[in-house]
Amino acid sequence: MYGLQMVRGLLVTLKNLTRKPFTVQYPEERLPQHPRFRGEEFVWYEERCTGCASCAKYCPLGIIKIVTSPSGTAVPQGDKYRLEVFDIEIARCMFCGLCVEACPYDALFMGSGFEQGRYSRRDLVIPIQQLRESDKRPSTWFRPQLEEAKYNPHLGQPVDWKQAGRESWRWHQREKAGLRLDSHPADSNVPDETEKPTQANALPEGPVQGAR
C-alpha cells in the first residue's frame, strides 16, 4: 500500500534513536588500534642497523636519507658503519611500510602513533636523534616474530633491540660486523645472561621463521 514502506522507514530511524551512537569522541575516546597498525613514529634500532640503506632504496617516494661513514670502533663490537644521518621525511610519507619490508636486519619498524601533526612542513622530518630516543614500541607489521610473541605496541612495554629481531641478537651482531664466515647455527643459541627475557611480554629467542 502507498506509504507503508515510508512508515517502515520511520520505524527504522526510531529504532536507531534508542541505539548507542557508533561514533567515537576522539580525543577522549579512542578506537582500539591493532598491532599491525602502520603509524608515524618509526621505531629504529641503531644496534641492528647496518646502514645498508635498503629502506631508502625501497621507499617508493625516496624520503629516507641515510649517510654513513666507516666507524672507528672495532669490528667485533659490531660497528662496521656509523650512521650519521637517518632522516625520514614524514611529510611525504604514505606509510606503506615497504621500508620495513625491505629491511633485512629488522632494524626499522613501523610505529604505532598517528599524532605527529606539526605547524610547519620543516618539522615533519624525523631526524636520527629522534629515532634514537623515541619509544621503542614497534608495530608488528611485517614482523612475524613480534606477532608470534603476541606483542601489542598499544598495551605492551617497549621492545629491546635484542628481542626485536627474528634471529638471535648475537648472531645478528656478528652478521653486522661482517663476521658471518664461520657462523654456526648452534652458535646463535648460546645462552647469555643479557639475553634472558626479563619483561612480561618477552619475545622468543633463537631463529624465527621469517616471512621471506
Place this chain on the structure above:
Amino acid sequence: MALKSLGGEEVARRLEAALPGVVERWESSVIWVNPGQIREACLFLRDDPHLDFQFLSSLCAVDWVEHFEVVYHLTSLRKQQSAVVKARVYGRQSPSLPSVYQVWRGADFQEREAWDLMGVRFEGHPNMKRIMLWEGFEGHPLRKDFLQPGANLPHG
C-alpha cells in the same frame, strides 16, 4: 564458463579474408593492423558474427621511442572471447591514426587521454582535445622523452 583468448592467427585470417592487406603481422595472441585501416578493421572485428568484438575493454598507446603502438583490447560479450589488436604509428612530431570513436563510443575518453598524455592524434574524433591536463600544456607527459620541468625527484 571461461574467457577464451583468441589466437592471433585466427583473427588475422578472418580479418585478412575480409580486408586484404590490413594485417601487418601476427603473433600468438596479438595482431598488428595497418594503422591507416584501423577503423575498417575494427568495424569488421565488431560486426563479424564469429568475432563479435562489441566491447572495447581498453585502448592505450605505448611509446617505443622509434614508434608508438596503439593497443586495443577487445572483448566479445556474446562469445566470451578476447583479442588484442595493435597498430604502429611512426613519427614523433604528429603521429596520428583514424579514430575508432565511430566504432566504439567507449573509445571517446581513452583516445582523448592517449592524445593528451601520449600525443597520438586520432583523426575523426569529434572532440580531440586535452582531457586530464589543461589546454596550453606543453608536451605529452607519458612520452619517454618528456622531461618534467624541474624534475628533481630521487627516482626521476
Place this chain on the structure above:
Amino acid sequence: MSCRLAADNVLYGNPLFRWVYDLAGSALPCWLAYIIAGLVVMFIVVNGVLAGTAVLTWAERKLLGRFQNRVGPNRWGPFGLLQPMADLVKLLTKENLTPKGADRLVFNLVPILMMMPTLLVVAVVPFAMNTAVADLSIGVLYILAVSSLTILAIFMAGWSSNNRFALFGAARGVAVLVSYEVPVVLSLLGVVMVAGSMSLSGVVEAQAVPFLLVQPIALFVFAAGTSAELNRTPFDVAEGESEIVAGYHIEYSGIKFAIIQASEFGGTITASAVIVTLFLAGWQGPLASYLGWLWFLLKLGLVLFLFVWVRATYPRLRTDQIMAFSWKFLLSISLINLLATSLEIYWLRGAERALTTGDLWIMALMNLAIAAACLLVAGRLSQAKVRRVRPPLPVAASGTAAREAR
C-alpha cells in the same frame, strides 16, 4: 490620570498588556503607555520565540544525530546545550559578504523580510489561556496571509544574489509555495467550519474532541503544506543542499545567514504552534487549567519531534513531483474533506446551531473513515509507480554445504 483600554481593542484579551498599560498609564500619557505596554509584550514574545529557536537548533541537531547513530553537538555545555551560543558567536564574527553584482538593497532586506512573518504569526497564537498577544477574531486568516509573505523574501533572495543556484532555489521555492497555498487554505476552511470561529482561542475552545480526530485530512494537508513552506524534507527543494547547494540563501553569510536560519527554525516552531492550536486542542488538557502552557509545550515538542523524525528519514522529492502531489493529491483530498465536513455539519447541527461533543465524535469517526478511504484509493492509483520491482536474488548456501554440493 488613568487610561482605560477599550474592550473591543484586539489587545484587550491579553492580561499582561492590560497590566502594563494600567501601570504605565497611571503616570504617563495614554498613547505612550500604549506603546510601552506593546513593546514590553513584544519583547517577551519575540525573545521567547528566538530562545525557542535556539533550543530547537540544538534539539534538532541532537535528535538528528541520534537518529543517525551519532552523538550530535556535545562540546559546549552539558549535552552541548550551549552550542547555539557558539554558533551565534561564530556567525556574528564572520565577514558579512555581499556578492559582486548583487542588488544590495534587496539582498540586505531579505533577512528582515524572512524573519518578519515568523514573528508576526506568533502574535495570534495562544500559548495558554489568554496569552495571545492579540486574539484576533480573524486569526486563521491572519496566519495564512502573513505566512505567505515568506515567498516574497525567498524570491528576493534568489533574484538579488546574482547566483544561479540561488535563482534555481528561488524559482523552485516560489513554485512550491504558491502551489501549496491552495490546499492549505482549503484544509483550514474545514477546521474553521467545525469550530465556527476564526479566532485561534475560539478554535481551541471548540475542540472538545481534538481536531486531530475530527479533521485528520486537514491535519495531513496542513502538515504537508507547512513542511513545504518551511523547506523541510521531503519538500526541501528550495534549499536542496545536494543539488543547488543551499538554494536561495547560498550567498548569505554571517549574521544574515544566521537570521535566515533562525527564521526557518522559528518558522518551524510557529507552524508547530499553529498545528497544536488548531488540531491538538492547544492549551487544553487534563488537570488544572493553569497548567495550560505545560500542555501546550508538550504538544509543541511532540509536533517538532515529528518534524525532525520525518526529516531524518526521507529523501527529497523533485519539484514537479511536489507540485503534482499538491495539485493532484492534497487538493483533491482537501476538497473531499471540505465537502464531507460541510455535509456533516449540515446534518448534525442541532436546533441551537452548535455542534455538541457527541456530534464531534460522530464526525471524527466518519472523517477517519473517509481519510482511510482516500489513502486506499490513492494507494491503488499510484501502485504501478511504487510496486516492488523484483524479489531479491537467492544467496548461495555458505560453508560446507556449498562445498559438498559441488
Place this chain on the structure above:
Amino acid sequence: MTIRTEPVTVNIGPQHPSTHGVFRLRVTFDGEVVVQVEPVFGYLHRGTEKLAEERNYVQVVTLTDRLDYVSSMTNNQAYCLAVEKLLEVEPPPRGKYLRTITAELQRIASHLVGVGFFLQELGTFGGTPLMYCFRSRERILDLFEMLCGARITVSYMRPGGVFADAPADFWPALATFLNAFPGELAELEQLILENEILMVRTRGVSPLPLDLAINCSVSGPVLRASGLAWDWRKVDPYDAYDKVEFQVPVGSNGDNYDRFWVRMQEVRQSLSIVRQCIAQIEPGPVRLPDLPLVLRAAPGKEAYGRIEAPRGELGFYLVSDGGVSPYRCKIRSPSLINLTVTEHLLVGWKLADMIVTLGSVDINMGEVDR
C-alpha cells in the same frame, strides 16, 4: 504572450557537495532541464601511469591504493594479477582465498559508500542512510586495519600473494562482522530499498539502453543494471572465484533504481562469497616464497590483468622491457569509461535527477583522473 527565455550555463563543481570529489560538469539548463552537458576533469590527475614507470613492480602496489581510494583492495588485486600474468606465476591457494575475502569485503564497503552517497544525493537530510552505511563500512575498515595496518591505503596484496597471513584474531573478528552485518543491511533495506519517495524519484529516470552501454564500454553494476549478466568474476574467474557460488544480479532497464538495486544485491552476494571462502580456506603459505623483492619480467612481455572491481572492469595493461619497473602501465579505470555515457544519461532530465544519476553511476575521481 510568450515569455522570452534563455538557457543558463552553470558549473556544477569542482566544488559541489555531490560531485564525488573534484569533478566538474559544465551544464546548460533550460529552466531546470539539462540541455547540454560536458564533463570536465583532471583536477586530481597525479600521473599514476608515469609514476608507475619509475617505480619497481612492488612499489607500484602503493600507488594503486590511491586510484580508487574507496576500494583499494580491488585495485591492489587487479595490479597484482597483471604482474602475475606478466611473470607467469600464480599465488598459493591460501593467498588466493585471502585476496578473495578482502576483495569482497572491499566490494561491500565500496558499494555501501556508493549507495550511501546515492541516497545522500537523493536528499536524505544529513544523510541518515549514509551514516548507517558508514557504520557498517567502519567494521570492514577495522578488519582491514587488523589485516594490514591501514584502513584505506591498504597495500595488502603483493605480486605472488598477500604480504602476510591474517593475524589470529582476524577470523573471530570477521565472524563477528558476518553476524552483525546482515542485520544492519536488512535495516538499511527496510529504511530505503522500497521507499515510495525513492521509487518515484529513481524509477524510469535516466535509463541506459543495453546496446549503448556496451558500445560505450560501460562495465560493472551500471552495465548489469542495463540487463546483461556480465561479471568478470564469472566470465574469467581469477583468484578463488571459480570455487565459490554466487549470482549476478541484473537490472531490467538500467534506470537509477536498477543501478541502486544491483548494488544492494551485490552486497548480499559478496557476503555469501566471503562465507564460502571462510569455509573453504585451508592453512598454507600466502605468498610465493621464491619471488625476489625486486621483480623483473622478460623484455617485450606484456599482460592485461583485469578484475571486476566494485565500479566495473578495472584493468592494468603492463608492458615490460626487462627492467625492474613496468615500461608502460595503462590503467583501464571503470569510473572514467563509465562517464562516457554521461551525456546520454543527463540530457533531457532535470537538475535534481542529474545529481542522482551521477550518484547512481558511482564514479570515483581518484580513478577518473588517476
